[in-house]
Amino acid sequence: MIRQLASYRLRVPIALTLVTLLSGVTVAVTTFVLVDRHVEASAIRQTERLARTLAGSLAQPVLRNDVWQAYQMVRAPTQPRDGEGGTSMRIVVVGADDRVFVSPEPQSFPIGMHVSALPPRLAQAGSSLMAGSQGAIDPAARPDEEADSWVVGAPIRTDADTIIGMVVVEQQRAIPRAQARQIVGQLAGLGAGAIALIGIAGWVAGRRMTAPLEQLREAMHDAPETRVPPAVDEVARRHDEVGELARAYRTMIEELQAKREMERRMLQAERMASIGRLAAGIAHEVNNPLGGMLNAIENRRLRGGVDEATNRTLGLLERGIEQVHTTVGALLNEARREVHDLQADDLQDLFLLVQPQAEQVGCSLEWSIEAPRGMRLPAVGVRQVILNLTLNAIAAAGDAGSVRLASAQDADGWAVRVSNTGRTLSQQQLEELLGNAGATSSSGRTGLGLWITGRLLHLAGGSLRVEAPGGGSTFATTIVATMREQRG
Amino acid sequence: MVATLKRRQLLALAAAAIAPATSLPAAGGARTPRRPIRFGLTPVFLDDRIGLLSRWKAYLSDALLDEVEFVQRQTYAQILDALREGQIEFGWICGYPYVLHEQRLRLICVPRWQGAPRYRSYLIVPAGSEAHRLEELSGRNFAFSDPLSNSGFLYVQYLLAQRGTDAQRYFRRSFFTWSHRHVVEAVAERLADAGAVDGYVWEAMTRIAPQLTAATRVIHRSPEFGFPPIVAGPRASDSTIAAFRKVLIAMPQDPRGREVLAELQLDGFGEEPRELFDSIARMAEAVR
Numbered sequence: 001m002i003r004q005l006a007s008y009r010l011r012v013p014i015a016l017t018l019v020t021l022l023s024g025v026t027v028a029v030t031t032f033v034l035v036d037r038h039v040e041a042s043a044i045r046q047t048e049r050l051a052r053t054l055a056g057s058l059a060q061p062v063l064r065n066d067v068w069q070a071y072q073m074v075r076a077p078t079q080p081r082d083g084e085g086g087t088s089m090r091i092v093v094v095g096a097d098d099r100v101f102v103s104p105e106p107q108s109f110p111i112g113m114h115v116s117a118l119p120p121r122l123a124q125a126g127s128s129l130m131a132g133s134q135g136a137i138d139p140a141a142r143p144d145e146e147a148d149s150w151v152v153g154a155p156i157r158t159d160a161d162t163i164i165g166m167v168v169v170e171q172q173r174a175i176p177r178a179q180a181r182q183i184v185g186q187l188a189g190l191g192a193g194a195i196a197l198i199g200i201a202g203w204v205a206g207r208r209m210t211a212p213l214e215q216l217r218e219a220m221h222d223a224p225e226t227r228v229p230p231a232v233d234e235v236a237r238r239h240d241e242v243g244e245l246a247r248a249y250r251t252m253i254e255e256l257q258a259k260r261e262m263e264r265r266m267l268q269a270e271r272m273a274s275i276g277r278l279a280a281g282i283a284h285e286v287n288n289p290l291g292g293m294l295n296a297i298e299n300r301r302l303r304g305g306v307d308e309a310t311n312r313t314l315g316l317l318e319r320g321i322e323q324v325h326t327t328v329g330a331l332l333n334e335a336r337r338e339v340h341d342l343q344a345d346d347l348q349d350l351f352l353l354v355q356p357q358a359e360q361v362g363c364s365l366e367w368s369i370e371a372p373r374g375m376r377l378p379a380v381g382v383r384q385v386i387l388n389l390t391l392n393a394i395a396a397a398g399d400a401g402s403v404r405l406a407s408a409q410d411a412d413g414w415a416v417r418v419s420n421t422g423r424t425l426s427q428q429q430l431e432e433l434l435g436n437a438g439a440t441s442s443s444g445r446t447g448l449g450l451w452i453t454g455r456l457l458h459l460a461g462g463s464l465r466v467e468a469p470g471g472g473s474t475f476a477t478t479i480v481a482t483m484r485e486q487r488g
Numbered sequence: 489m490v491a492t493l494k495r496r497q498l499l500a501l502a503a504a505a506i507a508p509a510t511s512l513p514a515a516g517g518a519r520t521p522r523r524p525i526r527f528g529l530t531p532v533f534l535d536d537r538i539g540l541l542s543r544w545k546a547y548l549s550d551a552l553l554d555e556v557e558f559v560q561r562q563t564y565a566q567i568l569d570a571l572r573e574g575q576i577e578f579g580w581i582c583g584y585p586y587v588l589h590e591q592r593l594r595l596i597c598v599p600r601w602q603g604a605p606r607y608r609s610y611l612i613v614p615a616g617s618e619a620h621r622l623e624e625l626s627g628r629n630f631a632f633s634d635p636l637s638n639s640g641f642l643y644v645q646y647l648l649a650q651r652g653t654d655a656q657r658y659f660r661r662s663f664f665t666w667s668h669r670h671v672v673e674a675v676a677e678r679l680a681d682a683g684a685v686d687g688y689v690w691e692a693m694t695r696i697a698p699q700l701t702a703a704t705r706v707i708h709r710s711p712e713f714g715f716p717p718i719v720a721g722p723r724a725s726d727s728t729i730a731a732f733r734k735v736l737i738a739m740p741q742d743p744r745g746r747e748v749l750a751e752l753q754l755d756g757f758g759e760e761p762r763e764l765f766d767s768i769a770r771m772a773e774a775v776r
Contacts, residue, residue: 067663068631068670071679106679111629112660 009214013206017199024195028187036180040173044150047089047171050077051154055167058093058156062101062165067111070102074167078104088172090149092118093156094126095165118168125153126168148173212242220249228253283328290325294318319349326380327452342379344371350383354390363397365390366404372414375485381456385481386416388453393420396477404475413462413484419475427466430479457481524555525728528567528579531633531667532716533752534692535560544748551735551742563666564636574723578732582716584638587769593719595762596733600755601688605715605764608687609639611708612671614678620707622647630655630662631671631680638768639686640668643710646771669693669700676703688715692753714764718757733759 054074061070074091092109095101100118103109109118115127149172156165173180212235219231228250236246297318300306306314351367358365369386386405393403397420406417430450457464462483527548529535541558548556559576561567564585571579572592586593598605613619619628622644632655633640641664648658655662663680665671668689675683687709694701718736720729736757739745749756 065663067661067679068665068674071674102679106677110681111663111679 009207009210012210013203016202016206020198020202021195024191024198028191032184032187043171043173044152047150047152047169048154051152051167051169054091054093054169055154055156058165058167059158062093062095062156063158067102071104071106074102075104090122090170092122092126092168092170093165094168096163098127101165121149121151122168122170125151126166148177212238212240212246216242216246216249227257286328287325290321290328293321294325297321316349316352320353323349323380323383327384340379342371342377342382346379346383347371347386350386350390353387354394357391358394358403361394361397361401362399363394364402365394366402366406369405369407369416370409372407372409372483375409375414377414377483377485382483385453385456385462385483386418388450389416389418389479389481392450393418393477393479396420396425397422402474413482415480415482417467417478417480419478421474421476423476425466425477425479430464430466453481457483461485522555524557525552525578525732526557526559526576528559528561528570528576528581530561530564530567530579530581530716531669532580532582532637532686532689534669534689534696535667536669537751540748540751543744543751547739547742547744547748548732548735551738551745552731554731564634568636571719571721574721576721577724577728578718578720580716580718582634582636582638583714583765583768584642584772585636586717586719587765587772588636590762592722594724594729595760596718596720596729597736597757598717598760598764599715599752600758601715601753603755604712605758605760606712607639607715608712609643609710610685610687610690610706611644611682612675612685612690612704612706613682614675615703615705617681617705619682622708625682626658627660628681629679630659631674631683632662632664633668633671633683633685634664634666637668637684637686638713638716638771639710640671640684642768642771642775643713644684645775649775669697672697672700672704676700682707686716688753695753711767713768714760717760717765 054077057073058070060066061073070093074093078089078091090103090105090108092103093101094115098115100109100111100113100115102111115123117123118126149170151168151170154167154169155163156167157163215231216235219229219235222229232246232250232253236243236250238246297314301311301314347369355365390403390405394401397403401421403418403420405419408415408417454464462481465480465482467478467480525548529541535541545556545558559567559570561570564582567576567579568581568585568589570576571581572589578596586595601607611622611625613625619625630644632644635641645655648654651658665674665683668686671680671683671685672690672693674680675685683704690701690704690706720732724732737759739749740756
């Protein structure tokens with residue numbers, strides 16, 4: 001909950017709602033209190049003035065015991081105006097004998113009624129001042145918070161400043177307390193309704209204000225680090241601060257991506273360099289004895305006396321060693337000096353090389369490759385590619401498996417299809433094997449062969465792909481190596 | 489009510505302002521405007537109807553070929569004093585002050601009401617009151633009209649005197665409203681538990697202010713007394729008296745006079761013997 005409250009999407013609407021509520025309540029309360037106080041104060045002053053005025057003009061009638069005149073005086077201000085109904089004021093004139101001299105309500109306060117029979121508050125105002133000294137008696141308003149009225153008593157003085165009676169005025173509150181409470185209740189109800197509406201509006205406004213922020217937050221939260229999600233682009237189109245934030249975030253992600261890509265490339269280049277150094281060392285070590293072998297074969301030929309079978313064997317050996325020499329030379333990243341175009345002989349040699357392998361494993365080998373026509377392809381590279389692919393396929397097919405090689409030529413280039421039964425190799429696995437030299441395949445064989453194949457093919461301008469197993473085909477995997485003529 | 493009071497006070501003030509100026513003797517041979525005939529009114533009738541008063545005054549002025557001015561005061565006593573001191577020539581007063589000051593006043597004529605120059609005093613209580621007799625009003629608040637009113641004061645005084653008491657002792661508190669109409673009002677609004685009122689005024693009010701009389705109930709009607717008479721003070725000349733009497737008595741013969749009489753709810757004015765007021769004089773004697 002605390003964590004939720006800390007969230008802007010809640011804090012902003014809550015703050016807006018609270019501010020609305022607080023200002024609404026403050027304004028309402030202040031207005032009510034001010035109006036109430038002001039109205040009440042002025043009403044009390046008016047009542048005091050009325051009591052004093054009445055006390056002044058009642059002196060003569062009271063002195064002369066003229067009940068009727070006094071009655072007419074006190075009746076006037078209490079008479080209901082224009083059918084307003086009941087009056088809100090009560091007046092009682094108390095004589096020096098502590099009895100009612102006159103009242104506009106003779107039925108409630110008949111003439112001669114003792115002051116003690118009056119309602120307590122009227123009785124207090126009517127008699128207590130009478131009992132006091134005749135000097136400093138001033139009318140005093142006595143507002144009672146609980147009562148619905150206030151009572152003002154004013155002494156009636158003769159010219160000789162003798163108090164001969166009291167005027168007691170009770171003024172009803174314009175709004176009785178009970179009614180005031182009811183009004184406050186209704187106001188509170190209506191106000192609560194209004195404030196609730198405003199509050200909801202505030203909440204909605206707050207939510208709207210935080211919505212882009214929330215959208216951005218969610219986009220950032222769910223986003224992979226590698227790309228900028230479309231949601232961020234959407235927010236970035238805004239013209240406000242949130243939009244700016246989104247743009248900054250996008251820029252940051254893009255820079256991060258560029259950095260990652262650079263790091264990846266550097267890592268690959270480093271790996272390639274180390275493999276290159278290793279391969280160069282191996283190549284050097286291998287090429288030296290191979291040179292000796294080739295020299296030995298050459299010497300044997302120069303000595304003569306070689307029969308036909310031996311000569312073929314020597315030729316085979318010589319081409320094989322040449323092949324190894326060239327292949328190893330490829331590892332040295334050196335420009336190959338000896339380049340000859342692929343001939344049918346080269347392909348025949350390949351068959352002779354892989355045939356024993358297949359027999360050894362117990363796998364059937366179908367060989368239907370024709371040399372490319374009208375195309376110049378580097379013999380060594382292509383031989384190596386096909387060799388590698390075929391050896392791999394034989395290994396994958398295993399005992400009682402079958403491997404088939406077929407060639408096809410079109411405008412795009414010369415393609416060799418190597419299919420095998422057994423395990424299935426997906427394009428992704430192929431790419432992994434091509435990309436990660438030294439990666440270990442599930443069979444435990446390192447993928448260096450395929451990697452070299454990849455590189456050779458790359459040099460030969462070719463490509464490698466896995467053909468999806470076709471319907472009805474018995475082969476699990478078909479790898480297609482396509483080679484194109486290198487121009488220039 | 490306030491308006492009425494103010495109006496009457498204004499009239500009184502106006503009269504008081506004019507009085508000293510007009511009572512000055514004409515001096516220096518300069519031609520001074522002729523002094524109007526001044527006619528003092530008391531609340532023996534419903535004297536607060538300005539329209540009626542102006543029409544009556546217009547009729548009298550035209551009939552007398554002389555300016556007539558109505559003078560109204562707060563109390564019967566003030567009118568009576570004005571009469572006796574010669575500030576006014578004529579006055580419509582109650583039979584009680586007439587018999588009290590008979591030697592200085594001359595009877596002009598007496599109004600006729602419901603075929604006779606007589607009226608009664610009514611004792612009234614609020615409509616909802618349980619009292620039905622004067623005896624049940626002991627210890628209650630009582631409203632009199634004027635201390636110089638027969639129907640509104642003397643008669644009750646007389647009744648109480650016969651019972652060996654007086655208003656001070658018999659009632660808890662009694663007060664004067666200075667007019668019959670106000671007695672009805674005070675009783676109707678229950679300011680007083682009962683009141684004494686001129687029967688003619690009460691009956692007239694049943695037409696003019698029925699809501700007030702409906703709020704009261706008559707519990708006692710007195711024997712008949714001489715109707716409040718129109719009298720002349722010592723200042724009035726014989727010729728003026730004769731003319732004034734003639735004009736009043738002739739009112740039923742004149743359309744405007746009849747109109748005024750109808751508004752007053754009177755039949756007319758007639759010469760009556762002084763003995764009409766003997767019963768009042770006897771009561772006045774009894775309470776003295």
